[in-house]
Amino acid sequence: MANSDAIVGWKTITFGCHILEPGNSANFRTGDWRSQRPVTDKEKCIRCGMCWIFCPDMTYKQDEEGYFEADMEYCKGCGICAHECPKDAITMVPEEG
């Protein structure tokens, strides 16, 4: 869970463990414990954006060509995108190592 800025000693931890900077949750990499990752087959993908809509963690971003790609810093491998894809373009692939 690596936002190294937040992993500090007791002397520098924020007062009362408050979060003093609003809207900073994107600074935390929360995808470390994923066991499988979504891989999109661009041959099948129709760029409908269902994966982008259904992703509960908003990890999908649209690239310049209009394809959607999951950000592995946040993706937890839940597989909802693969389940919802109308073209079965997304496959869940086990993480190695």
Place this chain on the structure above:
Amino acid sequence: MSKRVGIEVSIAISEAVGLARAEVIPAYPITPQTHIVEHLSEMVANGQLDAEFVPVESEHAAMSCCCGAAAAGARVFTSSSSQGLSLMSEILYIPSTMRLPMVMVVANRAMSAPISIWNDHQDIMVQRDIGWIQTFAENGQEAVDLTIHAFKVAENRNVSLPMIVNIDGFTLSHVIEPIELPDQEDVDKYLPPFKPRYKLDPRRPITMGPVGIPEVYTEAKVAHAMAMKNSRRYILKAWKEFEEVFGRKYEPVETYRTEDAEVLLVGMGSICETAMTAVDEMRDQGQKVGLLKIRLWRPFPAQEFRKAVGKTKILAAIDRCLPPGAVCGPVGAELRSMFYKIPGAPKIFSFVAGLGGRDVTVSRFEEIVDKARAYAKKRPRELYEVIGVREK
């Protein structure tokens, strides 16, 4: 000039909270704390006190509401007892690590079963480790003074911790005593308006109470523990300032006739008044006996306590709490840990007395001293002893 009046201690505490200009009072009534919050609700309803009195549906809600109000930057007061305090338990750990100042008077009462509305310290010992600063009052005047002191300490920006003032249920809460209520002007001088380090404010949004992942939790707890440890100097400073403004002096550990003492009784709260009478009687008989009163229970004033013990070789620790299965009561355990392997440490004997409203009389204190002397010569078979229990 402040005036000395005959007043019920609970009512006097409410008046002290009024003098401290509490702004939010979420509270739920429970015997023997009831008169404190009843009178506060009257004061608010009558326009005597400009505060929000929140008549919550339970103590769980009371403490939750206290946290919200303190987070918003209000001066917060509540009060509870026994089963009610236990119902707060889930919330009590929260404002302390979140560094939210507030003051609670606990009218100490036994824990059921069997149902008992009467006084002992089992309710607060359940909450011993919640990380609040805790003091124990011996009489009505102390209850009033410690309540005002508590706001001063809790709200100090270097402390910023919640604080409990323990008063013995009925023995103090329902007794009419001559009490000097301070002047508003003096209280205002002693206690300036509360200025929190951080507060919930839409103009400057922050998050309070987030998840503490394993990489953070230990550091958050240690930061709290260190704040507690460092609060000691501000507690003492606030007592010194109290003396300057109001003329009454308080110390974390108070001594009574401890000079040359062979045996020292150690107690907390109202039993110390009877213990002083017992010490006087024993001194009259030529016995070298004294008394140590623990006024500051958390953070435990180990330094002051060691100094107060001096060269005395026998301590009789009196707990008003019986923890089944433990090696002894919490006061006894605290003292034994503190003196463990310290060269020249006194022998510490642990006694449990005054459970569920049973009086601890002068003769019981004499019995405790006699037993402590005997055990110093011949080790007792048990690690603690319940005083005055009928065997058959």
